[in-house]
Amino acid sequence: WEYPTFAEDDGTSPPSSSSQDYVEQDRGFVASINVADPANIVPVERETIRSGALHIHVSTSAIFAAGADYNSNTGDSTTRVQYIDISDPAGAITPRGTFNVPGSIRNRFYMDEFNGSFRICTDNWGFGFRAAKLFTYNVTNPDAVTAQGNVEIIRGEILEAVRYDGNRAYAVTFLRVDPLFII
Numbered sequence: 001w002e003y004p005t006f007a008e009d010d011g012t013s014p015p016s017s018s019s020q021d022y023v024e025q026d027r028g029f030v031a032s033i034n035v036a037d038p039a040n041i042v043p044v045e046r047e048t049i050r051s052g053a054l055h056i057h058v059s060t061s062a063i064f065a066a067g068a069d070y071n072s073n074t075g076d077s078t079t080r081v082q083y084i085d086i087s088d089p090a091g092a093i094t095p096r097g098t099f100n101v102p103g104s105i106r107n108r109f110y111m112d113e114f115n116g117s118f119r120i121c122t123d124n125w126g127f128g129f130r131a132a133k134l135f136t137y138n139v140t141n142p143d144a145v146t147a148q149g150n151v152e153i154i155r156g157e158i159l160e161a162v163r164y165d166g167n168r169a170y171a172v173t174f175l176r177v178d179p180l181f182i183i
Contacts, residue, residue: 030084060087081120082097083098097139105120110162122159160178
């Protein structure tokens with residue numbers, strides 16, 4: 001294991017120790033490793049992902065890395081999603097488009113990719129308002145991810161669990177009623 005090094009001139013240097021914005025554990029990375037010859041395992045490429053509260057969903061051709069972003073001035077929370085292309089059989093890792101989704105997620109199970117659509121269920125709350133929503137995004141062109149649609153699951157509840165199966169999403173909320181939604 002190696003700790004990452006930071007070059008002074010490339011913009012990746014951590015801020016001074018007095019800054020509270022930089023937290024080492026809020027960083028993740030994706031690495032590809034060639035294991036074709038078990039006697040000679042070779043690292044191919046590594047890409048650092050900068051994000052807070054990193055959650056990762058992996059499909060056969062992409063990694064979706066999501067991190068929380070909270071604006072203390074407005075009270076709004078968003079989830080920033082980075083599409084990372086892992087489709088190259090030689091192991092190249094290519095960061096592609098990023099997009100912001102209103103609300104926040106608790107874990108990787110809130111995300112899924114199915115038939116060229118990325119699906120994500122989020123909680124959004126602030127100043128007494130709570131809502132759970134499902135958002136879909138077209139990811140067939142990973143450099144230009146576009147919103148497809150969204151639906152409010154319920155108001156006044158928070159998401160407790162989310163799972164996907166084929167073209168369906170299952171969401172359980174909690175606060176007053178604890179229902180199971182099939183979307």
